[in-house]
Amino acid sequence: MPKSLYEKVFDRHVVRPLTGGQHQLFIGLHLIHEVTSPPAFQDLRDRGLTVRHPERTFATQDHANPTTSLLRPYADRENEGQVQALERNVEAFGIRYFSPERGEHGIVHVIGPELGLTQPGMTIACGDSHTPTHGAFGAIAFGIGTSQIRDVLATQTLVMEKLKVRRIEITGRLRPGVYAKDVALHLINVMGAKGGVGFAHEFAGPVVERFSMEERMTLCNMAIEGGARCGYVNPDATTYAWLRGRPYVPGGAAWERAVRDWDSIRSDIDAPYDDLVTIDGSTIEPMVTWGVSVDQSVPVTGTIPTDTEDAGIADAADFMGWQPGQAIAGTPIDVAFIGSCTNGRLSDFQAVADLLAGRDLKVAPHVKALIVPGSQQVRNELVARGLDKLFVTAGFEFREAGCSMCLAINPDRLEGRQVCASSSNRNFKGRQGSPTGRTLLMSPVMVAAAAIAGAVTDPRTLFGTLQ
Amino acid sequence: MAHRSRISGTALVLRGNDIDTDRIIPARFLKGVSFAGLEAHVFADERSALRARSRMHPFDDAQRRGARILVVNKNFGCGSSREHAPQALQRWGIAAVVGESFGDIFAGNSVAIGMPCLRVSERDAALLQEAVEADGARTFAVDLEEKTIRSGNLVVPVDLSDGARAQLLEGTWDATAVLLAAGPQIEKTAARLPYLNGWA
Numbered sequence: 001m002p003k004s005l006y007e008k009v010f011d012r013h014v015v016r017p018l019t020g021g022q023h024q025l026f027i028g029l030h031l032i033h034e035v036t037s038p039p040a041f042q043d044l045r046d047r048g049l050t051v052r053h054p055e056r057t058f059a060t061q062d063h064a065n066p067t068t069s070l071l072r073p074y075a076d077r078e079n080e081g082q083v084q085a086l087e088r089n090v091e092a093f094g095i096r097y098f099s100p101e102r103g104e105h106g107i108v109h110v111i112g113p114e115l116g117l118t119q120p121g122m123t124i125a126c127g128d129s130h131t132p133t134h135g136a137f138g139a140i141a142f143g144i145g146t147s148q149i150r151d152v153l154a155t156q157t158l159v160m161e162k163l164k165v166r167r168i169e170i171t172g173r174l175r176p177g178v179y180a181k182d183v184a185l186h187l188i189n190v191m192g193a194k195g196g197v198g199f200a201h202e203f204a205g206p207v208v209e210r211f212s213m214e215e216r217m218t219l220c221n222m223a224i225e226g227g228a229r230c231g232y233v234n235p236d237a238t239t240y241a242w243l244r245g246r247p248y249v250p251g252g253a254a255w256e257r258a259v260r261d262w263d264s265i266r267s268d269i270d271a272p273y274d275d276l277v278t279i280d281g282s283t284i285e286p287m288v289t290w291g292v293s294v295d296q297s298v299p300v301t302g303t304i305p306t307d308t309e310d311a312g313i314a315d316a317a318d319f320m321g322w323q324p325g326q327a328i329a330g331t332p333i334d335v336a337f338i339g340s341c342t343n344g345r346l347s348d349f350q351a352v353a354d355l356l357a358g359r360d361l362k363v364a365p366h367v368k369a370l371i372v373p374g375s376q377q378v379r380n381e382l383v384a385r386g387l388d389k390l391f392v393t394a395g396f397e398f399r400e401a402g403c404s405m406c407l408a409i410n411p412d413r414l415e416g417r418q419v420c421a422s423s424s425n426r427n428f429k430g431r432q433g434s435p436t437g438r439t440l441l442m443s444p445v446m447v448a449a450a451a452i453a454g455a456v457t458d459p460r461t462l463f464g465t466l467q
Numbered sequence: 468m469a470h471r472s473r474i475s476g477t478a479l480v481l482r483g484n485d486i487d488t489d490r491i492i493p494a495r496f497l498k499g500v501s502f503a504g505l506e507a508h509v510f511a512d513e514r515s516a517l518r519a520r521s522r523m524h525p526f527d528d529a530q531r532r533g534a535r536i537l538v539v540n541k542n543f544g545c546g547s548s549r550e551h552a553p554q555a556l557q558r559w560g561i562a563a564v565v566g567e568s569f570g571d572i573f574a575g576n577s578v579a580i581g582m583p584c585l586r587v588s589e590r591d592a593a594l595l596q597e598a599v600e601a602d603g604a605r606t607f608a609v610d611l612e613e614k615t616i617r618s619g620n621l622v623v624p625v626d627l628s629d630g631a632r633a634q635l636l637e638g639t640w641d642a643t644a645v646l647l648a649a650g651p652q653i654e655k656t657a658a659r660l661p662y663l664n665g666w667a
């Protein structure tokens with residue numbers, strides 16, 4: 001019987017069926033961070049349980065650390081408290097911890113792939129909704145809550161229902177100046193923020209096949225914003241080239257055996273799907289969100305919707321303070337943020353640097369612009385390439401690695417009604433720290449254009465023809 | 468663990484689609500190392516924003532303080548995986564959420580703490596919301612056995628996955644014990660996985 005990758009991987013990991021059509025599913029890789037794991041460890045202790053497979057759980061800190069200095073103790077007592085709890089837990093239960101002290105930390109969804117921990121055919125769970133990022137490698141990866149973190153720690157398994165599978169084919173060719181982030185925002189706009197509820201999304205088609213691994217990660221990262229609990233891309237030569245030689249990836253004869261296995265888990269050509277969607281990639285424009293739900297977006301050349309009958313649109317326009325019909329381009333911004341697990345990888349910063357280089361462009365004087373690498377390794381590579389200097393010369397602040405302004409849990413936050421052009425993944429009310437702050441999601445290149453112009457701008461105009 | 472087949476009490480209405488978990492519990496309340504005290508901060512920013520406009524959020528309505536059933540619209544609990552969101556609602560007093568649809572992770576997290584998320588049609592959500600708003604003292608009873616929510620002669624069918632329903636009816640929503648019962652079968656599965664065995 002032909003099967004999709006989702007089914008093949010799911011079936012391999014079934015420990016046993018449970019009642020009500022549920023399954024006990026083995027989790028091959030468990031990633032933890034300082035914010036959602038402390039109550040799970042406490043629960044474990046309260047129940048007298050231990051970690052069943054400490055060698056399959058890996059920890060880092062990302063959400064809470066400041067990005068100005070990693071000197072301990074952190075000024076924020078609660079941030080410091082969460083990190084200390086993590087340190088105690090990894091010590092007590094023998095879990096490998098990628099720490100700032102060893103220069104190994106970073107956003108959990110950036111370091112997993114970077115280290116080669118993330119591999120095709122795995123089940124991957126993390127107490128974080130952007131875990132589908134790892135699906136870029138052909139893994140079944142999903143976010144879990146704290147009670148489920150406890151379950152994975154105690155048993156290395158979870159109670160899971162099989163999701164339906166939708167194949168999303170992106171055909172044609174992207175136009176210049178259109179990036180993976182624009183594809184993700186476009187898909188969510190077309191299918192709605194809840195379009196993927198109950199589904200795993202298989203991303204396919206020529207555009208996805210041509211994507212680099214980092215672009216695939218950006219696309220899969222935002223699967224959850226379209227409601228899908230997991231998203232993935234079938235592994236191929238691009239995947240293998242990216243993985244080869246990474247610390248946790250096997251070498252020699254084991255590599256050959258691994259590749260054969262990874263080839264075998266690809267979706268069969270005649271695999272059945274519960275739904276099939278085709279999107280013409282050549283129609284996608286550089287996208288920007290205008291509202292408070294990720295599906296509320298328009299092309300950068302577009303205008304704020306006029307459908308004020310729709311309560312969701314009216315509420316969002318009111319919160320944001322826009323007039324219906326107003327052009328999104330030209331909207332002044334106060335803060336520009338390039339980073340996060342969506343767009344905080346090397347290629348994201350390199351793309352921006354390539355456009356800045358030799359153009360003598362400067363961040364507008366009233367804009368606070370942050371470059372926040374997704375991991376220490378990304379940061380080191382940017383420094384090695386001299387891009388830190390390039391960014392600083394252009395007027396950006398070059399920070400330490402972390403989640404930073406994606407989520408208001410560390411010291412990087414919006415204030416008051418500030419408008420932020422952000423390469424992150426959520427424009428929810430209050431997401432960036434100020435209850436009345438406003439977030440416009442876009443690609444890193446469009447954030448850079450906004451930082452320079454001081455307002456939302458079509459990067460194709462500002463930078464000239466884009467590749 | 469106790470079975471959970473019937474949940475009854477007064478209800479509370481929260482209108483709107485795509486109410487994400489950042490709104491249910493803003494991120495700054497995720498800085499602790501336990502869930503204790505989260506009930507005080509449920510919908511914190513929305514409540515204070517409305518107060519500033521001299522309007523009242525449903526969670527500030529003293530008459531609804533004892534409500535146990537929350538009636539919402541579409542895609543409630545989308546976004547962040549934070550279990551803090553259902554924890555805050557449950558600690559506030561909510562025992563069941565009824566709505567048109569839910570974020571997958573939120574619904575899973577809710578079941579894991581014994582708080583079902585029950586789906587109803589758009590029409591029935593409107594019907595229930597009107598009934599609650601017309602009479603705050605009116606009580607409703609969710610029956611998981613027969614998959615309904617009832618109040619007087621109003622009977623509305625509710626839906627939830629068979630798995631979640633079984634967990635609640637059997638009292639196994641806290642899954643750790645069930646999962647541990649698989650014993651060595653867990654390691655047997657691990658022994659079959661190519662990537663844990665050098666792809667041999």
Ligand code: SF4
Nearest residue numbers: 130340341403406407
């Ligand atoms: S960068 Fe943002 S979305 Fe990604 S893990 Fe950090 S807080 Fe979550």
